[in-house]
Amino acid sequence: MSRKSWSVEILLLLLGLCQSISNANGFKQSAEDSNIRCIEKERHTLLQLRQSLVDDSGRLSSWGSKDCCLWKGVECSNRTNHVIMLDLGNHLSFDDGFDAYDSNQLRGKINPSLFQLQDLRYLDLSGNDFRGGSFPNINGSSLSKLRYLNLQSSGLSSAILYQFGNLSKLQFLDLSSNPYRVSYLYWVQNLSSLRFLNLSFSYLNDAKDWPQLLKLPYLEDLKLTSCSLPKIVSPPVLSLTNSTSSSPISIDLSHNNLTSSMYPLFFNITSKIVDLNLEDNLLEGSIPDFFRNMVSLEHLDLSHNKLGEEIPEFLGNICTLKTLDLSVNYFSRFVPGLSGCIQNSLEILTLFMNPFHDSSILSHVTRFSSLRELDLMYNNLNGSFPSSFRRPSKLTSLNLAGNQLTGSLPDLSKLSSLEYLDISYNRFNGTVTESLGSLSELKQLYASWNSLEGVISEAHFVNLSKLQTLDLSYNLLLFNVSKKWIPPFQLSYISLSFCNLGPHFPKWVQTQKEFHDLDISGAGISGSIPDWFWDLPPYLSSLNLSYNHLTGMLPDLSLRIKAVTGIDLSSNMFEGPLPIFSYNVTSLILSKNRFSGSVSPLCNITAGVLSILDLSDNLLSGELPDCFFHWKDLIVLNLANNNFSGGIPETVGSLLSLETINLHNNSFSGDLPSSLKNCSKLKFLDLSENTFSGRVPAWIGESLSSLIFLSLQANEFNGRIPAKLCLLANLRILDLSQNSLSGKIPLCLHNLTAMIQNGDSYGIIEYFYLASMQNNSFRVGTYVERAWVEWKGNKYQYEKSLGFFRIIDLAGNKLVGEIPDVITRLSELVVLNLSGNSLMGFIPENIGQLKQLQSLDLSNNQLSGQIPDSMSDLNFLSYLNLSYNNLSGKIPMGTQIQTIGASAFVGNQALCGPPIARQCPKMLHDQQPDGHNNKEDIDEFGKWLYAGMGIGFLMAFWGVCGTLLLKPSWRHAYFLLLDKWKDSLYVTFILWGARLEKKFKSLKIQSSWKAQ
Template sequence: MSRAYHTRNYDDGLFLAIARKLFVVLPHPPFLWATGGEIGCIERERQALLKFKEDISDEYGVLSSWGVEEEKRDCCKWRGVGCDNITGHVTSLNLHSSPLYEHHFTPLTGKLQGLVPDGFRKMSALTKLVLSRNQLEGGIPRFLGEMCSLHTLDLCHNNLTGELSDLTRNLSGRTESSLEILRLCQNQLHGSLTDIARFSSLRELDISNNQLNGSIPESIGFLSKLDYFDVSFNSLQGLVSGGHFSNLSNLKHLDLSYNSLVLRFKSDWDPAFQLNNIHLSSCHLGPCFPKWLRTQIKVRLLDISSASISDIVPNWFRNLLPKLAFLNISHNLMRGTLPDFSSVDAVDDTFPGFDLSFNRFEGLLPAFPFNTASLILSNNLFSGPISLICNIVGKALSFLDLSNNQFTGQLPDCFMNWSTLVVLNLANNNLVGEIPSSVGSLFSLQTLSLNNNSLYGELPMSLKNCSMLKFLDLSRNQLSGEIPAWIGESLSSLIFLSLQSNEFIGSIPLHLCQLTNLRILDLSQNTISGAIPKCLNNLTAMVLKGEAETIIDNLYLTSMRCGAIFSGRYYINKAWVGWKGRDYEYERYLGLLRVIDFAGNNLSGEIPEEITGLLGLVALNLSRNNLTGVIPQTIGLLTSLESLDLSGNQFSGAIPVAMGDLNFLSYLNVSYNNLSGQIPSSTQLLSFDASAFIGNPALCGPPVTHKCLEGDSPRSPVMNGVIQDNKETVHEFSAWFYTGMENGFCVFFCGLSGALLLIRSWRHAYFQFLDGSWGLLSLYWQLTRLDKKHRQTCS
């Protein structure tokens, strides 16, 4: 699955860092003289800029040209500063930075917090004010509505609250006539859009990612100058018809996505606009393919995913292809065969991307342009030989997902053509044969998923060249041989590794312990033998709890213009993970899991205590092996554990008392072992059904029906050792203590009291002795009570 991000070009200067704090463009100020016959910046404005820099964390040196040194005295020569050629006054601050990826800029950090600063009240000549990406709260103050020259107001990415109508009312003073750009995206505004039409000069309106409700009023059509309209990610609902767009002839960007809107247009509707970007994801457009799209011959980005369309793709759709940079028609019920997409042209060095997933398209893999950057055809009914992917020979392909189809044949040996590939997912098809050695040419690869096919043979050694791999899923195939040691030596970036349900033999290589970034390790359902490595505690990513990243994703290229990346998107990896006795498919929360699954092998020996050092582990499955020995007493250290399966082994001894301290444990299976003694009487363990303990005839006490006899009480070896090691010491101490107290009472008061009062070192030593003696006595009492308690429990 890909996670969609909006694509937008920001061409209006001051966007970066300082722009996130304050973007001010002043009109020409009154004439002021400059000394020395040279025009330079005004000193008080220079000092103001330096003061501003002090409040900014500039880790990347964006403002390195700003300084107090003599050679930097003229602030008009500082980066991003513009001055009037006559007066020397600063008229603009422009620190725009071309994004490497969409929404990714060279950052200047530093945040404005609280209400919109009242100091702007005195700046009545402001033309542009950008306070985006801060922590501003409250609403929009009335004084902003008195700025008669204000034509751009950007308050995106803050924590502004309140009714939208109240906020727009505060702006409806002198700025009703002048405001051209209004950006309030990524806040917490609620209410309706009823008062928006009063800003008749608006060219850009972005109120996306808020909590707006109600319908879109037809009065929006009165904004005849509007060319950018974005209300995505709100709770808008109701009907949208041609009347809403009757006067919007200048509209170029339309984003209504992720609302509950129903779009109903007459079959002969001919809109007045020519859109470049169309975002209508999650709007109800179907069931027919929207005919009005045939008029949009300039469209560059088209997203009509999750739009309830169950029609075929019409023939006229070919006319829209030549200029498309990105097409998303995923998550519909479209059917039939697809047209030839090779006619998409590389206009302006664009590398197009396609997401046609989750439909019912069938037939052979259609042709795509040689310069395709991303191709998502997953969850359809495509069939035929997978070798057709070799027809995509362009050097720009960074993302290929053909999973969950019916492709057949052997993997072609043509991967050397795709040096930029980041994601390759061919899972859940009918592929056979060996993994070709050319897969080792994918030096940029971060995700490789080939699970649930019929691939066989050993892993090609060339795969060790894919050192950037984070996600490797080869499960549910027929791969064989020993697990290569080079996985641990060369693939150090791995976060997810699954070799489940194959035919691997041999032992678990110790080199896997070098995968310090690994969070999920699944070697289950193979024929692996030998012992569990003691070095597993070197998997340090499993020591930390999964609180930061909930997903495991990859950034991939969708298009490029003039040598610069125009848009990047994210692919979210998903995988099947054994969890609480069943297999579940995880996507959004895969990154939170910390899992070791060695079930269904021929492992022998004991559970190494070192494994209990993985404090972030949430699932441990060692079931159906030949493991022996006792369950480690340190199992109680795994406080994050939610699922524990030790069934089908040869474990003996008692269930550790410490297991009752696993407060998050919601699935436990220790059935079919040789465990004995009473099941610890903790609330946690008593909550499990008797089936979790079946197949251990010597176990007694609830929840099983076998009652315990004298001597069956569960005692941890650690506690038993303490009792045995200290038994003689405690008795010896008690006899000495009471005898000494009786015979030495008078000597103490008559002889020692005076000395202790006079000699400080003696006094300290004596009280340390008493403190230690009392500790031993206290230990003796506690052990006696504990032993008595256990005897009463088992009687």
């Protein structure tokens, strides 16, 4: 064969092969096209819908292929191929994280082309963000076959909400968690096929026709939680309520502040109600009698109301009841309320926060053969565990926290099904029985804040392989386990605060790889932290090693702790520079250690979730870095007792959530930044013992109206005290002492009304903050504020009782003028210190109005005059210093004043009387209120008075009589005058007697005539 013919043959063969491949591909493509179910018109409609939506997360990425029936969220009918279901709901839960939930949301608007899907039966757009847009206008034929509509949390407007009344075949309607404001609900009555309706978290406060929703003939589930429902003034007439259907009905009207006038709503449906939730309303009195007719009731929630007295007996006769929640009410008697057939049906009983006292209630609940969960938390139960708890039980959850139960723990082996046990905040004592180790199903154990004591050994945990939570904190327990002990459990929450785990770091913690909260504070652990400890679980959310004796330097923690975490390493002996922490730390408490150097490593914390930063009582130095603007959620900034210098950065003004700034005892200088006025939530501002200078800014009073504590003590402020500080109506402690302030004390101090009103006597100034976050489960921590306070001449640091004080301290300045009388209106003032100034004038006369005053220091001024008598009315006064003034007169006698030492009055040369040795002159004794001394003064005065009267009488007598004896002519004239006076008086008496006699005779004749 020639080469040419061979080539031609090869070419023909290749052409044939290509043709075969082409035919095969065409056949395959034809076969694929024949399998496409999507109707092209509906495919085009869905693409139009997609164009109107913003899909940041790519949820609709599959919306492009030819077969729309295979797109995510789309389902077609197997019979007609029409699109019958469109599920675009954002079904991520908040447990997946806020960021994940938000980024998965669809945005934009709903395209009216949606209505071309006329076979649509199921539509879910929930969990998206349409940002106040409206649902397209529904005409008569639009979505006429729709059975299911879910628009929960979609951000839609209520502008044309009434149009949903045209969806006559709708059976499921969820419009909850949208900002709807609805005045009428008449349109819902057109949905005669509706079985499920959820309008929860809408604004229905004007929708007075809401009771008509119960007339829907096939309704099975109605949810109106937190709708601000208007109260029912007169009982509604609902005679046809639910008359068509015999199906059971569930009703949720919780969180609406409804009153007992709502009860008639249920009169015609009592026998059909299986689930009734009336939580958090304004129901009062006893549970009404008609509840006995709820013969199908399975779940009843009447919690958070004002119901009370005893639990009615008829509840015990509802034999179907499985869940009963009467928590946060006023029930005080348990028996005979729940003693019928309910003992065989009830599975969950919640009586949290009621005024039950008798612990015998525990004996009664052991009779409930089906009971799985019992919650008696925060009642007033006293006594001990009853012996009936030794019986076998099906309990899986037992919560007795916050009572006053005493005695030792019982044998727990009979509670073999127990998964949750909380006995914290009681008064249990004695040892922990090893029967705890037999609870093989136990997952969560809380026993903190009791008086349990003794040894915890491996035997206590031998069978607790399912244990996840262990909280034995604040007891007197000693852990005695082997260094080689490998626990049978993997804990997620460990709290052993102030249990004795030391002195060595507990080795068994190394075996725990899944914990997200670890608190072993105050556990007697000393020495350095082993390297293996820092191989922490990646989802650690809370770490507390405070109040131990840990030493050494900390490693770089930025890569070791990745979750949103709260860290407390305070009150140890850590040293060296601050480590680099994770960018998303929520709280960082490193106080009372030996850290040194700069704080610039903290600039790595950039996530904006830091809420507490406490670096106080360390050796840190240098200027503050300008990175505050990262910490938008910061509540507490405590840098006290370090060596910081320079000024406060202007960026501190960006911390709009800030409530505490404590820079006490550093070397900060310069003026206060004006940006600080933006921190309007500040309650605690302590800038004491620094070198700040300039004038005290008036904007403190104008912009920081929430201040409770203000201390600028021991700085270099000058000028007048601004009157604007009087605008701080919430201020309890004002300390401007040890500066160079001049001028007069403001006359407006009586506007500091927190020092007048006795409404808030709570002693602790504390803040609640985000301590940790795990899968969006938040754990709240508390931060208690502490400060140094001048008290009775000495300085003390207060914490728990700081809020009780009402203090004004202006000592050690250059103030002049008089003490304003208005200061005596501050009736709750406890400490007043004006010493070391140049004040003149008198002590206010009404100083005795300060009835709560315990410490008064006016020493080293130029005060004059007497000490007011009203000072003796200060019955709580235990410290007084008036030394080195120009006071004079006698010291008032009083219950407290004479118990104070003489040193309180030295330097006043004209003072006299107890308690000083100088005696007062007698002329001052009339000022004494003392009874004995006053009697002596009166006797002395009487003697001199009578002596003076005698001398006066003798002088007058001999002045007249002596003259008459020595001069005859005067004596003759004197007796002649007496004769004339005698004759004149005689004639006058004769005439007066004759007239009187004549008048008596006339009256006698008139009386006789009247008698006739």
